[in-house]
């Protein structure tokens with residue numbers, strides 16, 4: 428559950444980078460304020476399906492397995508002095524939603540009191556991390572945060588989570604590259620089929636022409 432908040436942060440980071448905005452130390456979303464900071468720094472994504480624990484060099488197939496390993500084996504490395512656990516703000520930023528998407532669990536009934544509480548928590552978080560008095564960028568990000576995370580704290584079921592997309596540009600470009608690769612592969616395949624067909628037709632017509640050649644015709648009639 429707690430690491431899901433980290434994923435939410437990873438989701439936010441490209442937007443913050445684009446605006447060249449640094450989270451202040453007062454903001455609970457600031458990774459510097461987080462007790463998991465050290466553990467996160469010891470995670471290495473070697474390849475798309477290979478994650479390594481830099482404490483003990485063990486490798487895992489997914490980040491989830493590595494997170495569980497961190498929980499079980501390297502609990503002592505948690506920075507308990509920071510006393511700031513992202514799980515406290517989990518409800519505000521829908522990590523329950525991200526978690527349920529990951530696990531494909533069924534929808535629960537809406538708890539109106541919890542929804543109102545989370546909405547307030549979410550709005551407080553927006554003001555804490557993007558104080559509108561800081562200027563135009565902070566104001567824009569504040570609005571963005573409200574639309575992305577806080578608006579969907581409602582029981583009517585119509586509001587969408589993360590309406591502005593996943594924000595993971597890296598995955599998108601990988602997807603685009605894969606699409607392009609498949610298109611090129613298909614192109615090569617059809618070109619090969621076309622050339623093969625053309626060659627076959629060419630052979631057939633030249634054979635026909637050869638058969639109709641006067642010398643061959645003369646030889647044929649001699650045989651009979």
Ligand SMILES: [Zn+2]
Nearest residue numbers: 480482483485
């Ligand atoms: Zn380890």
